[in-house]
Amino acid sequence: MCDSCGCVLTSEPVSIDGHHGAAPGQRELSILHGILADNNHAAQHNREHFNLHNVLAINLMSAPGSGKTALLEATIDAFAGQYNITVVVGDLATENDANRLRRHGVQAVQINTGNTCHLDAAVVHHALHDIALEPIDILFIENVGNLVCPAAYDLGQHFNVVLLSVVEGDDKPAKYPVMFRSADLVLLTKSDLLPHLPGFDPSAAEENVRRLANAAPTVLLSVVTGEGMTHWCAQLTTWLAARGKKGTP
Amino acid sequence: MHELSVCQALIEQLITIVAENQARSVHHIKVCNGPLSGVDSHFLKQAFTVARLGTVAEHAELSIDREPIQVRCSVCGQEGGATANSLVCPHCGDWRTEVLSGDALLLVSVELS
Numbered sequence: 566m567c568d569s570c571g572c573v574l575t576s577e578p579v580s581i582d583g584h585h586g587a588a589p590g591q592r593e594l595s596i597l598h599g600i601l602a603d604n605n606h607a608a609q610h611n612r613e614h615f616n617l618h619n620v621l622a623i624n625l626m627s628a629p630g631s632g633k634t635a636l637l638e639a640t641i642d643a644f645a646g647q648y649n650i651t652v653v654v655g656d657l658a659t660e661n662d663a664n665r666l667r668r669h670g671v672q673a674v675q676i677n678t679g680n681t682c683h684l685d686a687a688v689v690h691h692a693l694h695d696i697a698l699e700p701i702d703i704l705f706i707e708n709v710g711n712l713v714c715p716a717a718y719d720l721g722q723h724f725n726v727v728l729l730s731v732v733e734g735d736d737k738p739a740k741y742p743v744m745f746r747s748a749d750l751v752l753l754t755k756s757d758l759l760p761h762l763p764g765f766d767p768s769a770a771e772e773n774v775r776r777l778a779n780a781a782p783t784v785l786l787s788v789v790t791g792e793g794m795t796h797w798c799a800q801l802t803t804w805l806a807a808r809g810k811k812g813t814p
Numbered sequence: 815m816h817e818l819s820v821c822q823a824l825i826e827q828l829i830t831i832v833a834e835n836q837a838r839s840v841h842h843i844k845v846c847n848g849p850l851s852g853v854d855s856h857f858l859k860q861a862f863t864v865a866r867l868g869t870v871a872e873h874a875e876l877s878i879d880r881e882p883i884q885v886r887c888s889v890c891g892q893e894g895g896a897t898a899n900s901l902v903c904p905h906c907g908d909w910r911t912e913v914l915s916g917d918a919l920l921l922v923s924v925e926l927s
């Protein structure tokens with residue numbers, strides 16, 4: 566198959582203990598190949614596209630309704646005229662999110678996934694064909710709202726940002742460990758609602774992320790009060806600066 | 815549920831392996847899955863019964879080995895077992911650990927004819 570992912574493909578018959586031996590005419594082959602290796606190759610290919618054009622690519626993931634599109638709307642407004650932002654947005658059926666984002670003056674490509682509950686590297690690659698990457702500073706990929714499936718698929722992003730709205734409860738990192746383990750940054754969204762949710766403890770949410778051996782900062786954020794927006798924008802600016810991008814003042 | 819997509823990727827690999835080895839079909843498949851792979855073994859088995867229909871793996875049996883989670887502590891340097899939602903060091907309790915195993919999703923072996 567390939568050398569790059571360490572996959573081994575041998576046509577030498579091997580016997581593996583604990584399983585009934587191969588009958589005459591049958592051969593048992595040792596493979597040891599990642600089942601999602603094809604996706605990982607495609608993701609690496611996307612990443613090369615992003616790097617070639619010096620685009621910062623961010624995969625936004627959360628449960629449905631945690632505020633991904635609202636965060637993007639606020640981010641676009643905060644960075645207006647400073648950075649070129651483009652969004653690829655996945656949704657099962659509608660074009661609603663792309664339309665919302667276009668009203669803020671950015672290019673937004675909608676991917677309708679039909680029955681598929683996650684984006685994969687190939688559908689993102691396909692969407693990239695509709696986009697000129699050269700002028701873009703930040704490409705946001707708004708994943709399908711789902712805390713399970715998107716976690717298994719690398720898209721070629723540089724960073725994963727996972728949103729956990731305070732209405733969902735501070736134990737979600739423990740319930741969806743694969744997703745929260747993958748986060749480079751966790752945004753505790755809708756923080757304006759905290760006064761109504763005495764059961765949500767931001768430090769417990771942070772503790773649950775740490776238990777996943779993840780050092781990702783957990784930041785309270787609200788697009789209603791603007792709490793956390795400075796921190797979020799500063800994080801983006803830091804990631805952009807690491808790619809040599811200063812923005813238009 | 816993305817286990818059907820995962821099965822489709824698995825079937826693609828089986829088709830390639832069968833072609834490369836000039837075999838006719840697949841009898842048995844062994845997969846290794848860790849709790850941190852993001853793929854559920856129970857749903858994977860269920861999805862496979864659908865995904866295999868009409869393919870070279872139509873009559874294949876799928877067995878899934880569970881890869882246990884092992885971590886190495888960056889503070890005390892020791893290794894040990896952990897669970898998916900608590901990857902802390904089993905010796906000193908610190909959270910700064912490195913996952914050594916438990917996130918694999920591998921096609922381990924196939925039996926062809």
Ligand SMILES: Nc1nc2c(ncn2[C@@H]2O[C@H](COP(=O)(O)OP(=O)(O)O)[C@@H](O)[C@H]2O)c(=O)[nH]1
Nearest residue numbers: 629630631632633634635710755756787788789
């Ligand atoms: N109170 C409050 N509501 C929010 C906030 N962010 C998003 N929402 C609301 O939550 C709902 C879902 O937001 P949306 O951005 O569509 O979530 P998505 O599915 O993750 O893209 C909408 O009704 C938003 O207005 C916030 O910071 N505070």
Ligand SMILES: [Mg+2]
Nearest residue numbers: 633634662707
């Ligand atoms: Mg949305």
Ligand SMILES: [Zn+2]
Nearest residue numbers: 566567570572
């Ligand atoms: Zn490979």
Ligand SMILES: [Zn+2]
Nearest residue numbers: 887890903906
């Ligand atoms: Zn330790």
